[in-house]
Amino acid sequence: xxxxxxxxQHPELDRTLRRRGFLGVAVGATAAALLSPRAATAAPTTAxxxxxxxxxxxxxxxxCRPLVPRGRLGIQLYxxxxxxxxxxxxTVFKELERYGYDSVEFAGYTQGTGDLTLRQLRRLLxxxxxxxxxxxxxxxxxxxxxxxxxxxxxxxxxxxxALGLPHVGTAASPDRYGRTxxxxxxxSEDFNTYGAAARARGLKFYQHNHQMEFGFAEDxxxxxxxxxxxxxxxxxxxxxxxxxxxxxxxxxxxSVRPDGTPAPFDPVDYVLAAPHRYPLFHVKDGEHDxxxxxxxxMVDVGDGDxxxxxxxxxxxxxxxxxxxxxxxxxxxxxxxxxxxxxGSLTSARRSAAYLRGKR
Numbered sequence: 001x002x003x004x005x006x007x008x009q010h011p012e013l014d015r016t017l018r019r020r021g022f023l024g025v026a027v028g029a030t031a032a033a034l035l036s037p038r039a040a041t042a043a044p045t046t047a048x049x050x051x052x053x054x055x056x057x058x059x060x061x062x063x064c065r066p067l068v069p070r071g072r073l074g075i076q077l078y079x080x081x082x083x084x085x086x087x088x089x090x091t092v093f094k095e096l097e098r099y100g101y102d103s104v105e106f107a108g109y110t111q112g113t114g115d116l117t118l119r120q121l122r123r124l125l126x127x128x129x130x131x132x133x134x135x136x137x138x139x140x141x142x143x144x145x146x147x148x149x150x151x152x153x154x155x156x157x158x159x160x161x162a163l164g165l166p167h168v169g170t171a172a173s174p175d176r177y178g179r180t181x182x183x184x185x186x187x188s189e190d191f192n193t194y195g196a197a198a199r200a201r202g203l204k205f206y207q208h209n210h211q212m213e214f215g216f217a218e219d220x221x222x223x224x225x226x227x228x229x230x231x232x233x234x235x236x237x238x239x240x241x242x243x244x245x246x247x248x249x250x251x252x253x254x255s256v257r258p259d260g261t262p263a264p265f266d267p268v269d270y271v272l273a274a275p276h277r278y279p280l281f282h283v284k285d286g287e288h289d290x291x292x293x294x295x296x297x298m299v300d301v302g303d304g305d306x307x308x309x310x311x312x313x314x315x316x317x318x319x320x321x322x323x324x325x326x327x328x329x330x331x332x333x334x335x336x337x338x339x340x341x342x343g344s345l346t347s348a349r350r351s352a353a354y355l356r357g358k359r
Contacts, residue, residue, distance in 0.1 A: 065357050067309065067327075067354070068283075071102050072102065074102060074103035074133050074326050076104075076136075077092075079329065080096075080334065084112070084113060089113060089121065093128040093130055094128055095348070096128070097129050103133040103326060105136070107171075119162075131164075132164055133166065133167060134169060134280055135168050136208065139176060139190075140176050157198050160203055161203060167204045168198055169239070173212055174207065175225075178218070180220075181220050185228065187229075191205065191237075192238060195239075198237075199237060206238070206240060207241065208240075208280075209240070210243065211246045211254075213250065214226050214251065222257060235274065235277055238277075239279055241280040241281065241282060242270070242271060242278055242282070243281075243282035243330070244281060244282060245282065245284040245286055252295035252296070253293070278325065279326065281327050283308065283327050283330070284301065284331055285304030285306050286304045298333050301355060302354030302355070303350075329352060329355065334348070
């Protein structure tokens with residue numbers, strides 16, 4: 001997908017990284033049938049190996065073709081939070097427009113920039129040819145005045161509607177009540193409530209995963225908690241934003257049940273089983289790192305071991321580039337000089353170039 005090898009001085013290394021892929025060919029058995037009537041179709045039951053093998057670029061880099069369809073490339077603004085605080089939204093939006101981004105996802109509407117109205121923020125987006133695609137808001141808080149879905153639901157959905165966002169969601173895990181099956185059923189009912197409130201305002205509510213969602217229930221070690229979430233939430237009210245990096249970290253960490261029995265799964269199969277439930281994706285990359293409990297170390301998109309040519313190619317080929325799929329670049333540690341001395345805007349630029357087929 002690049003115009004040349006990622007490691008021009010070491011073509012053998014480039015070929016090795018391309019072969020890794022980390023997309024398995026089997027999905028672990030789900031406990032969906034044990035959970036609810038929805039479960040029969042909630043979790044994936046077939047592997048994507050055959051589809052992935054046929055995806056363009058799965059065994060090489062054909063060169064200069066964009067991975068992401070035109071109009072679908074976004075960024076989670078958490079990636080460049082330091083520059084927003086330093087330079088302001090207008091300057092950062094100008095840079096993102098120059099890099100070729102089409103949309104942005106918010107992680108707070110002021111980001112330490114002082115007083116800024118939603119109307120002003122919406123105007124800045126329009127001036128720089130950007131679309132607000134979604135927003136991360138807290139799930140719950142012990143503070144009754146906190147800005148979360150649990151404490152200020154109507155304000156949360158009203159603000160998202162005022163900003164013109166089609167989606168509003170949370171990046172919090174559904175473990176508010178614990179990590180048992182019943183606890184996640186209870187959290188799922190919360191999410192159904194938030195989804196109904198969002199739909200009443202013309203929005204879609206979504207949950208963004210980290211790796212722990214793919215762990216197992218404390219009272220049912222044969223049940224993957226992510227499958228509980230899928231089975232117990234209404235598919236017309238609750239949507240998912242797959243963070244692909246964290247899904248692969250979950251695959252690395254939770255491929256074996258607590259009793260030692262294998263439980264492999266392939267993140268892409270969740271998408272293929274229910275594509276309409278995944279309007280948004282976080283596209284972040286990582287290099288395999290056995291010293292990390294997550295199994296990866298974050299890098300710019302295109303520099304890591306996650307085979308995005310295969311993942312995106314599989315989804316786009318199978319579902320013909322669904323108009324409701326948006327691909328949002330993110331790098332959590334882009335603001336950390338020790339992890340990313342080049343800086344967060346450089347990460348945003350380089351990642352966009354890779355996804356647009358410019359490097």
